[in-house]
Amino acid sequence: MKKINKISAVVLSLAVIAGVLFTNAFAAGTKMGDVDFSGTVDVEDALVVLRAVAGQDGAALTAEQRTAADVTYDGTINSVDALRILLYVSGQISTLDAVGGEEGDDIIL
Numbered sequence: 001m002k003k004i005n006k007i008s009a010v011v012l013s014l015a016v017i018a019g020v021l022f023t024n025a026f027a028a029g030t031k032m033g034d035v036d037f038s039g040t041v042d043v044e045d046a047l048v049v050l051r052a053v054a055g056q057d058g059a060a061l062t063a064e065q066r067t068a069a070d071v072t073y074d075g076t077i078n079s080v081d082a083l084r085i086l087l088y089v090s091g092q093i094s095t096l097d098a099v100g101g102e103e104g105d106d107i108i109l
């Protein structure tokens, strides 16, 4: 019985470590706005968002893409996210980081 408990403790510990490593890797590897994971934020990322918003066949976003696409940080993906990506690409705004305020507030572009 003690051996089973030790094995269970080791397995649980490994699972926790793996979970932490995976979470950190995801956070470090996700660049906000880089929806197609090309390594840069460009017009194509806005198009990927717009295609998904328009419901084009095969254009649905994965969970990781949705994380990268939600540059308005409101929990939904819509054309405003694409617009904010375009404003960033064109230099109209300098960052895609969170813009402050409370969740659900209107986004100040």
Ligand SMILES: [Ca+2]
Pocket (backbone or CB within 6 Å): 033, 034, 035, 036, 037, 038, 039, 040, 041, 042, 044, 045
């Ligand atoms: Ca990209």
